[in-house]
Amino acid sequence: MDNQNGTIYASVRLLLQDMPHERGQLLPALWRVVEHYREITPELIGAVSEGLSIPYAEVYGVASFYSLLDNPGGKMPIYVCTDVMCLLQGAEKLKHAAEEAAQDEPVAVRESACLGQCDYAPAAWSGKRVLRRTTAQELVTAVKEAAQ
Amino acid sequence: MNQVRRLLPGFQTTSAPTSVERLKERGFEAGLKKVFSMTGEDVISHITASGLKGRGGAAFPTGLKWSSVYNAAGPTKYVVMNADESELGTFKDRVLLEEDPLGALSGVVMAAHVVGAKKAYCYIRGEYRDVERRMAEALQMLRSEGWVGTDGVDIEIRRGAGAYIAGEETALFNSIEGKRPEPRVKPPFPTIKGLWGSPTLIQNVETLANVAILFAHDTEWFKQYGTKDTVGTKLVAISGHVQRPGVYEVPFGMPLTDILEAPNLGGGVVGSGRLGAILLGGAAGTFLSREEVASGRLDYGSLAAIGASIGSGAVMVFDDTVDLKWVTARLARFFAEESCGQCVPCRVGTQRIVELIEQGGFKSRTQDLRELGLAMRDASICGLGQTAPVALLSLLDRPGLTQHA
Numbered sequence: 001m002d003n004q005n006g007t008i009y010a011s012v013r014l015l016l017q018d019m020p021h022e023r024g025q026l027l028p029a030l031w032r033v034v035e036h037y038r039e040i041t042p043e044l045i046g047a048v049s050e051g052l053s054i055p056y057a058e059v060y061g062v063a064s065f066y067s068l069l070d071n072p073g074g075k076m077p078i079y080v081c082t083d084v085m086c087l088l089q090g091a092e093k094l095k096h097a098a099e100e101a102a103q104d105e106p107v108a109v110r111e112s113a114c115l116g117q118c119d120y121a122p123a124a125w126s127g128k129r130v131l132r133r134t135t136a137q138e139l140v141t142a143v144k145e146a147a148q
Numbered sequence: 149m150n151q152v153r154r155l156l157p158g159f160q161t162t163s164a165p166t167s168v169e170r171l172k173e174r175g176f177e178a179g180l181k182k183v184f185s186m187t188g189e190d191v192i193s194h195i196t197a198s199g200l201k202g203r204g205g206a207a208f209p210t211g212l213k214w215s216s217v218y219n220a221a222g223p224t225k226y227v228v229m230n231a232d233e234s235e236l237g238t239f240k241d242r243v244l245l246e247e248d249p250l251g252a253l254s255g256v257v258m259a260a261h262v263v264g265a266k267k268a269y270c271y272i273r274g275e276y277r278d279v280e281r282r283m284a285e286a287l288q289m290l291r292s293e294g295w296v297g298t299d300g301v302d303i304e305i306r307r308g309a310g311a312y313i314a315g316e317e318t319a320l321f322n323s324i325e326g327k328r329p330e331p332r333v334k335p336p337f338p339t340i341k342g343l344w345g346s347p348t349l350i351q352n353v354e355t356l357a358n359v360a361i362l363f364a365h366d367t368e369w370f371k372q373y374g375t376k377d378t379v380g381t382k383l384v385a386i387s388g389h390v391q392r393p394g395v396y397e398v399p400f401g402m403p404l405t406d407i408l409e410a411p412n413l414g415g416g417v418v419g420s421g422r423l424g425a426i427l428l429g430g431a432a433g434t435f436l437s438r439e440e441v442a443s444g445r446l447d448y449g450s451l452a453a454i455g456a457s458i459g460s461g462a463v464m465v466f467d468d469t470v471d472l473k474w475v476t477a478r479l480a481r482f483f484a485e486e487s488c489g490q491c492v493p494c495r496v497g498t499q500r501i502v503e504l505i506e507q508g509g510f511k512s513r514t515q516d517l518r519e520l521g522l523a524m525r526d527a528s529i530c531g532l533g534q535t536a537p538v539a540l541l542s543l544l545d546r547p548g549l550t551q552h553a
Contacts, residue, residue: 026326031307054326065328066309068274079275083236084478085387085464113312113482115275116239118387118464119394125275
């Protein structure tokens with residue numbers, strides 16, 4: 001184990017120390033990791049695997065299943081709903097506007113399956129805040145905010 | 149006909165959604181006390197007498213489910229509230245939990261008390277962070293009031309992480325257990341072997357809220373609305389080309405036209421102003437033509453006659469300019485994306501449907517699409533694969549809906 005790995009292992013151990021170390025806590029543990037590191041790298045999977053005593057392959061299998069844990073590059077994600085109801089309200093254009101604004105920013109614009117906000121279509125989600133009946137302008141602002 | 153406010157708090161409700169005052173004002177505290185003073189059999193017979201059916205989509209009789217878990221052998225039992233609402237066009241549980249989280253949570257406490265569960269989980273989709281916070285506040289209040297805690301039932305919120313399939317009940321168990329959320333083969337059913345192999349009562353948010361209002365009042369009150377076959381009210385989530393998209397509570401049996409048109413419900417079709425079709429029940433739902441909407445009612449029996457179901461209560465409204473083949477192509481991509489890949493008919497089938505539609509097979513390869521759809525329906529492990537082709541098949545069965553496009 002090299003030094004960098006050692007540091008990550010130690011900080012993940014710290015991150016998970018107050019939760020029960022059992023298989024049933026794997027998803028909550030992965031949430032903590034992704035909220036802290038913004039992405040789940042092979043090293044982090046190794047650290048969770050060691051911390052919770054769950055085989056690496058099992059942790060990988062679970063971590064790679066969920067779309068909200070999948071954030072390669074660790075940029076701040078902004079999710080634009082591109083399912084039917086939001087597309088009918090112009091989600092495609094909004095996505096392009098957000099992508100353009102995010103080009104040189106540490107922000108990743110991602111398409112999302114139905115966000116369950118169809119009464120306020122088109123919708124987007126910053127991971128913290130839901131943007132309802134959103135506009136290109138609001139999304140661009142959200143991208144700039146996320147970049148800070 | 150008008151909307152009803154029973155599951156959703158009345159407009160005159162003044163207390164804060166997560167406050168003890170709300171618990172009292174809505175009658176949930178009295179309901180909890182009532183349930184705690186009754187025997188389990190008695191509670192279940194009240195639910196059975198009410199005629200309540202599950203509101204998650206399958207409409208399974210709630211009393212029967214409770215009775216099955218109640219009678220199942222095993223030292224440990226669990227209750228799970230399924231708030232992993234990810235069906236396309238469905239947002240009723242979000243609105244219900246935003247407006248009145250204590251109803252569904254009181255239902256969880258009642259359920260745990262009756263079946264003897266010491267631990268319950270509320271599984272909520274990861275994108276509903278605001279709702280999750282509100283639920284946590286409500287739980288905190290129930291804890292301080294003594295309804296939740298290690299003495300009775302301990303309730304834990306579990307946050308999903310973006311997987312439609314995790315809403316399938318057995319996949320949801322795997323998710324809680326820290327495994328990949330892939331569905332299990334049924335039987336055994338969750339009532340016998342659910343979470344960690346123990347008997348588990350898993351219910352949709354709206355079903356549990358119905359239990360809470362049932363005991364906040366009584367069976368006769370509960371039966372004031374609905375039809376002979378389906379008692380009570382249903383939350384419908386209307387979206388798309390209507391004046392007032394949103395969640396409304398309506399009695400079973402309400403004409404579909406009223407849901408779309410009534411001034412305090414959908415408020416009428418917008419867009420071109422002319423109705424093209426509705427998609428009833430979500431991505432796995434059924435397209436209904438203008439004529440079917442005109443004669444249809446929100447009831448399982450009358451909808452079954454035209455091959456439709458209420459499903460989750462999603463009503464997606466399209467004006468007559470929307471290309472429904474395009475909608476179907478989007479739905480196909482949704483399912484291909486969300487298939488867990490465990491079983492072949494679904495993993496391969498959802499991909500093939502996308503390809504067939506995108507290659508223009510909607511007209512030229514109708515028979516292939518049908519056969520593929522039927523194979524998926526018959527051979528997939530879970531509801532996702534079984535119902536993924538439903539909307540497509542319903543559109544193939546209604547050629548009139550795609551002629552203009």
